[in-house]
Amino acid sequence: MLLSEGDLQAIVLTLELASITTAILLVLGTPIAWWLARTKSWWKGPLGAVVALPLVLPPSVLGFYLLLTMGPHGPVGQFTQWLGLGTLPFTFWGLVVGSVFYSLPFMVQPVQNAFESIGDRPLEAAATLRASPLDTFFSVVLPLALPGFITASILTFAHTVGEFGVVLMIGGNIPGETRVASVQIYDHVEALDYGQAHRLSAVMLVFSFLVLLALYAWRPNPKKV
Amino acid sequence: MKRLHTLLLTLALAASGAAQAGKITIAAAADLKFALDEIVTVFKQANPGEEVGVIYGSSGKFHTQIQQNAPYDLYFSADIKYPQELAKKGLAASAVKPYAFGRIVLWSASLDASKMTLTSLTDPKITRIAIANPKHAPYGKRAEEALRSVGLWDKVQSKLVYGENIAHTAQFVQTGNAQAGIIALALAVNPELASKGGYWLIPDKLHQPLEQGYIITQRAADNPLAKRFADYMDGKAARAVMVKYGFGLPGEAASN
Structure with a gap:
């Protein structure tokens, strides 16, 4: 076997963490991105800056x-204890919470760009056809912004x-x-x-390359994101 | 003749100037954080103008980095095995010198650990126990050995969380995220940590000795300051500080 049981476990765990984080961020990030794309409020600047913070802040x-x-x-710990959930550090869900913050801009920014590039006209057209805002969102906005969502999901996952x-x-x-x-490699x-570190690192390298390759190969028309 | 004299004088001045502006960087195991800080402060007072920098981290990582030519002049490992390996590879400019024996303690920031023993760790109120990673951290290995020799390893293993090095482990306990932990005595006696909870010294017969050793690295072979610091480390003043922080000294009967 190329990889030890511990390495496989670490890979499965990593994929679980990345999938759940991406799913949560699709739900949380979309309304944030929509608001940021449409608002004329003074708060757009500050909120946009907060969303982008994890790009700049050291993970430490x-x-x-x-x-x-x-x-x-x-x-937060007081609250989760009050709910009877214990505390989050050292748990998988603690990592999910951390990852949601850590990857937030990777979801919000591409989706926001996609929303912004749609512009007002398709929305006005839908409104004249008496589509409800929700209907407009799902029938008009989502299909048009789909490339943005896919880019955002891949980036968030990766x-x-x-x-x-x-x-x-x-x-x-x-x-x-x-x-x-990543932690398993560090421990090795x-x-x-170094033997185990090499094998697991190679797996990560190939995986990351394939993900990015998929991302770039998938965009048939680079002008439209 | 006069010109030669001037030249010699200039050279002598330059040489003494160079000796004055000595500089060393020490890579030290995380358990030395407080003890070595104190030793270096006193050393600097006695040797004004000398630059002594210390980087604390995990012994294993420094071991790897020195093999890749990391710019460290002295290497104080928490496990004498690492500098011994470097010496075998010809990366040491001095003999491998044992400088201390580390001790491990049970420590808690919220409970009075001085009234606890290792058996207390099975208490259901303790849900998380922090130890250093036994895979590579010397203190983690000794913690595992101690838990195994009292037959508790299997019972508490599901509660264990692993710190990257012993200072990282202490931080898990200090923030209250782990209710108890096994850390270095040298960290537990520091006022910041000692003001909270309390600690219980784990009998050293429960684990292999934590023999710590240092070397001057090959890169500092011609650095007189590195040699001076090593000598200072072997001297009375530095040894007294080590004892104050709970280290046992090589060549002396262990207290306790």
Whole structure:
């Protein structure tokens, strides 16, 4: 077997984390992107900046704040304990929360761009045909913005797969729970186990390349995103 | 003749100037964070003008980095095995010197761990226990050995979370995300950590000794400051600081 059981477990966990994060961000990110694309409010600037923050912030900053706020003395930790859920650090769902923040701009920005490029005319046309706003969104906006959604989903998924710093800080490295592929590779290197590190790294390299290749090959018309 | 004299004088001045502006970078295991900080502060006071930088991290990582020509002049490992391997590969400019024996403690930031033993870890109120990663961190290996030798490893394994190094492990406990942890005594006696909870010294017969060793790296073979710092580390003042932080010293009967 090329990969050990622990490595396979780490890969499966990584894919689970990336899939769930992408699904959650599709639901959360779409309304944010829509608002950012359509609003003329003064708040567009500040909210856009907040959404883009994870692009700039070191993952250690995000990990540090998450560890404190989700910990037993932090506000989020107090709330989850009150709900009887315990605290989030060292759990898979803690990583999901971290990843949702970490990958937020990768979902919101491409979708926002897609919404903006649609412009007002298709929406006005739909309105004159007496389509309800919801109907307009699903029959007109979604099909037109589909390339943006696909780009955003692939980027979000790939970016979550590549997550390391946040996971290291809030994960606790538990096999099958928070030990994702990037952390597993780090451990192999730390343990001077270069053979295993090489194999798992090669898998990640090939995977990442294929994802990006799919992304670029899929766009038949680069002018229209 | 006079010109030669001037030249010699200039050279001598330049040489002394160079000696004055010595510079070393030390790679040190995370358990040394507080002890070595104190030693370096005193060393700098006695040697003004010298630049001494310390980088703390995991011993295993430094071991890898030094093999890739990392710019470290001295390497203080938490496990003497690592510098020994480097010496075998010809990457050391000094003999491998044992400088301390580390001790592990049970520590908690919320509970009084001084009234606990390892058996207390099975308490259902303790849901998370932090240890350093036994796969590569020397303190993690000893924590695992101690838990195994009291027959608790299998019972508490599902509660374990793993820190990247011993300072990272302490941080999991300090933030309360793990209710208890096994960390270095050298960290637990630091006022910041000692002000919370309390610690229980794990008997050293439960695990292999944590023998720590250092080397001067090949790159610092001609760096007199590296040699001076190594000598200082072997001296009385530095050894006293190490004892203060709970380290055992090579060549001396272990306390406890």
